Amino acid sequence: MLDEIRGAFYIAKKDLKEYYFKPPTISWGIAFPLVFALAFLLRGWGKDWLAPGLLTLSLFFGSTSMSAASIVFERRMESFERLLLFPISYLGVAFGKALSSFFFGLLSSTATVAIIWLFLSIPPHNMMLLMLCIVGSALQFSSMGILLSFAVKDPAQAMTIFNSIRFPMIFLSNIIIPVSKLPHYLTWISFAIPLTYSVEAVRYALIGSYDIVPPQISIPVTFISFFAFLYLAEIMIKRTIP
Numbered sequence: 001m002l003d004e005i006r007g008a009f010y011i012a013k014k015d016l017k018e019y020y021f022k023p024p025t026i027s028w029g030i031a032f033p034l035v036f037a038l039a040f041l042l043r044g045w046g047k048d049w050l051a052p053g054l055l056t057l058s059l060f061f062g063s064t065s066m067s068a069a070s071i072v073f074e075r076r077m078e079s080f081e082r083l084l085l086f087p088i089s090y091l092g093v094a095f096g097k098a099l100s101s102f103f104f105g106l107l108s109s110t111a112t113v114a115i116i117w118l119f120l121s122i123p124p125h126n127m128m129l130l131m132l133c134i135v136g137s138a139l140q141f142s143s144m145g146i147l148l149s150f151a152v153k154d155p156a157q158a159m160t161i162f163n164s165i166r167f168p169m170i171f172l173s174n175i176i177i178p179v180s181k182l183p184h185y186l187t188w189i190s191f192a193i194p195l196t197y198s199v200e201a202v203r204y205a206l207i208g209s210y211d212i213v214p215p216q217i218s219i220p221v222t223f224i225s226f227f228a229f230l231y232l233a234e235i236m237i238k239r240t241i242p
Contacts, residue, residue, distance in 0.1 A: 004095075007088035011096025015070055016103060051116045052203035053175035058112040059137050060170075060195060063105030064145035064162065071097060071149040094146055094233040101142035109134065116206075125208035129215075133205045136222040137198040143229035144194065150236040174199040179212045187212075194229075197221040 074080035086093070116122050124130045145162075152161050171177060172186060173195035179187055190196050191213075200218040204210045210218070 004088055004092040007086060008092050008096035008099055011086070011088075011093065012099035012103065015097065015100035018070075048122070048207050049178075051122050052206050053199060055109060055112050055116060055134070055206070056137060056195070056199045056202050057170065057175055058109045059105050059134065059198075060141050060166070062108030063101045063138050063141035064148070064166065070100070071146065072152050075150075089234075090237045091230065091234040094143070094230055094237060097146050098139070098142040098230060098233075101145055102138045105138040105142060106134070109138075122206065124206055126205050129219075130202070130205035133198070133201040133219060133222070136219065136226065137202060139226040140194055140198055140222050140229070143226050143233060147229045147233045147236060150233065169193050169195045172196075174203070174211050194221070194225045197225070 071080065088096070148162060148165065172182070172190045173179075173193045174190070175195070179190045179196065182190060197213060197218040200210045200213040201215060201222050204215040204218070
């Protein structure tokens, strides 16, 4: 077990050096939440509704974007198979890939946290719970990104396919429009989107309220979906690697 975790960290360390810790990548992770915050504020959303959605959004994009680029590129160049020669299971490989996205997601969200505390002046309702929800959300999104990356073969189409999935999720997951105000038939779709539970968990931890999913449900679902996505990613690795 310890060898699996150690191997996963080595994979994450490699990815962070090769793909993530580059000036364009880091600047994108910082600039994106700033631009989105400005857009939300100009739209006139209240800061109590803006803050949880903005924080979750920065985690969502930061934890899913680079996993698509790295894995799709490695599969195209046939270098991903080298990881399978490492003394680690397929699940460990998936976990290592998810860890690199997880760490970058946390890094990219620091700018958003600064905006919330310095400019929006929102003290967290429960700091420890907020940290737990941020970690759970980043893990959920990183494993989701790893899973989706195995559905893409062409690196040039990676972002197009990812965004065609991510943007509908944004509008149906309580980030912009409350789920409680959506038509009834769209509400059921929102309940099937993992992002909804992360937003609700972060919203409760940050401002002490939620829209439609109580924290007793949203927080456990966030972590359960992480393990589910990781397990499905392991299956995808077995199916896609000859």
